[in-house]
Amino acid sequence: MTARLHLPIRHKVALGIVAAMLALGLLGAVSYHHLAQIEEALRLAEVVDDLANDILEVRRYEKNYLLYSLEEDFQESLRYADLGLASIERIARDETAVRTSAAGADGFARLRILLLRYKEGVLKLAGSQGAKAAELEAARNDLREHGKALVETSQRFVADQREGILRIVNSLKQQLLLSIGAALGLGLAFAWFVGRNIIQALRLINRSTAQIAQGDFTPLPVPDSHDETRNVAEAFNRMIVELEKRQNQLVQEKKLASLGVLTSGIAHQLNNPLNNISTSCQILREEGVIQEDEFTRELLDNIYHEVLRSRDIVKGLLEFSRVTDFSLKPVSLDAVVERSMRLVASQLPAGVETERDIPADLLVPMDAQRMQEVFLNLFINAMQAITPPGRISVRAEADAARGQAVIRVADSGTGIKPEHLGRIFDPFYTLKEVGKGTGLGLSIVFGIIKKHGGTIVAENRQDGPGAVFTIRLPLERPEQEARP
Numbered sequence: 001m002t003a004r005l006h007l008p009i010r011h012k013v014a015l016g017i018v019a020a021m022l023a024l025g026l027l028g029a030v031s032y033h034h035l036a037q038i039e040e041a042l043r044l045a046e047v048v049d050d051l052a053n054d055i056l057e058v059r060r061y062e063k064n065y066l067l068y069s070l071e072e073d074f075q076e077s078l079r080y081a082d083l084g085l086a087s088i089e090r091i092a093r094d095e096t097a098v099r100t101s102a103a104g105a106d107g108f109a110r111l112r113i114l115l116l117r118y119k120e121g122v123l124k125l126a127g128s129q130g131a132k133a134a135e136l137e138a139a140r141n142d143l144r145e146h147g148k149a150l151v152e153t154s155q156r157f158v159a160d161q162r163e164g165i166l167r168i169v170n171s172l173k174q175q176l177l178l179s180i181g182a183a184l185g186l187g188l189a190f191a192w193f194v195g196r197n198i199i200q201a202l203r204l205i206n207r208s209t210a211q212i213a214q215g216d217f218t219p220l221p222v223p224d225s226h227d228e229t230r231n232v233a234e235a236f237n238r239m240i241v242e243l244e245k246r247q248n249q250l251v252q253e254k255k256l257a258s259l260g261v262l263t264s265g266i267a268h269q270l271n272n273p274l275n276n277i278s279t280s281c282q283i284l285r286e287e288g289v290i291q292e293d294e295f296t297r298e299l300l301d302n303i304y305h306e307v308l309r310s311r312d313i314v315k316g317l318l319e320f321s322r323v324t325d326f327s328l329k330p331v332s333l334d335a336v337v338e339r340s341m342r343l344v345a346s347q348l349p350a351g352v353e354t355e356r357d358i359p360a361d362l363l364v365p366m367d368a369q370r371m372q373e374v375f376l377n378l379f380i381n382a383m384q385a386i387t388p389p390g391r392i393s394v395r396a397e398a399d400a401a402r403g404q405a406v407i408r409v410a411d412s413g414t415g416i417k418p419e420h421l422g423r424i425f426d427p428f429y430t431l432k433e434v435g436k437g438t439g440l441g442l443s444i445v446f447g448i449i450k451k452h453g454g455t456i457v458a459e460n461r462q463d464g465p466g467a468v469f470t471i472r473l474p475l476e477r478p479e480q481e482a483r484p
Contacts, residue, residue, distance in 0.1 A: 023186065027179045037168050045161045047091060052154040054084040055115070059147050062122065066140060074126055081119045088112045111153050118146040208236045217244040271311070278307045326451065328365040333405065334358040336368050337394050340375035344383070351388030354379075358396040364405045364473050370448045377441040378409045378469055385413030385467070403475050404454075410468040415460040424458055449473070 061077035064070065088108050121143040128139045208220055219237045222230055281304040285297065334356070341354050348354065375394075382392045390412040399406050416424060425446040442458075449456045454473040461468050 019186070019190075023179075023183065027183075030175055030179075031172065035172070038165060038172070041161065041165045041168060044091070045158075045165060047087060048154075048157050048161050051084055051087040051091075051111075052158050054080045054087065055150055055154045058084065058118070059151055062143065062147055065122075065125075066143075074122070077122055078119065081115060081122070084115050085112065085119075088115070107157065111150075111157065114146065114150045114153055118143070118150050121146045204232055204236070208233075212240065212243065217241075217247075274307055274311050278304065278311070281307065326367050326370065328367060328452070330363040331366050331368045331371075332360070333362045333364045333366075333396055333407070334360050336366070336371050337375055337396075340372050340379060341394075343372075343376060344379045347380070348383060349386075349388050352383060352386055352390045352392065354392045354394075356394040358394065358407075359398070362396060362398060362405060364475060366452055366473065367448075371452070374445045374448050374471075375409070377445050381441060382409065382411035382413060382467075385415075386411055387413070398475065399472075402472075404472045405475055407471040407473070408468055409471070410461060410466060412464065412466040415465055416458060416467050418460075421458060421460075425456075 057080040058077050061073045061080065065073040065077060088111060091108055092105070092112075121139070125136075125139045125143050128136050204220070211218070211220075217240050219240060220233045222233045222237070281300050285300050285304070337356050337358060341356065345354075379392060386392070392409070392411050394407065394409050396405060396407040398404075425442050446456060449471060452473055454471060456472075457470045459468060459470070460466070
């Protein structure tokens, strides 16, 4: 069995690109070599054509000389013969030209010998003008034979050179066609190979999302590979774990919401017996016999005050659980903070104190119910971060220069690690143990503050351990209020 190449798709793509570049480089080098051969062959063909033309000129002046026996025809014939010899010598010295020529070095050597014999024949004919008729005719016949062989050889060189150029061109065409076919084949194979991996990953994503949409949080099988498909499967498994955790947290939130509705109903029901107890206490306190028994009077006073406190708590629960439209109106910030502290007072661990320093006349445009939710979340987080003894403080002041109310909620808890400061307002991000937090509280706080047109920043205290949340809210009511 052949081993599969388990590489990420990006590495496969890189390998494919490198292979394509190498193939293109090889194709370019071969094509350049063929083109260089064609260029050299064309240059040599021009020289061979000139040589053939010189030989034809030699034959033309030879015929004129044989017909008219003129000295100038004799001299021109010799001159063109010398030009032909010079061309042959020039070609012989050029190793590249000899190597790329169709005739080769032997062919040009034969042509040189034929041209030298022809030149000797011309000189012999010129020297036998006074000889017998039979000798003169024999010299003429020899010259004609040499000339005929010379022309045939040069013309064959020209034809062979042209055929050589055509062969190089045909070879280049075949090589280009083969290269194009090979490139198309490799491209299709590469596209299929990479596409198959991509399609596998997409199919995995499609199958996984359908599975998750149906509420099935079973982890996906991780393929035995080291490419993107394995990475996608591992990422989906991590997402499935997180989604299951968040779903459980949302279920818990839903239970808490249902508990809030139940609390609202119970609070309504508690109002009646609390009112009855309060009325009974007032009647007993007004009776003359009670005035004489101080211990009983003190007990009734305690009962009455506790009833009032219980009624305030019930009232706070009703206000907190009531669903209202988002509306901004000037509200006393001190009153909102005081109600929030009263609601969490029963949950404060022993040794944890609260304090507030807020100007009584500081009115801030806000939705009181939602801002109460902000302070409740901040107070509960602060309580959970404090190991008694400790303190939770709320201080506020007006920043007239910026037109803002600056509110600081500080605690003496463990503080926040620097690496977590940038994420504590993210939804579902929690530093608490599983089951002790959903990671939604501070994200809700951030959303409410943003809806008010304000900002909230978390940082560690500079004067000791603990964290401080700084809230800035505009003192002027926005022209266009945010809507739910």
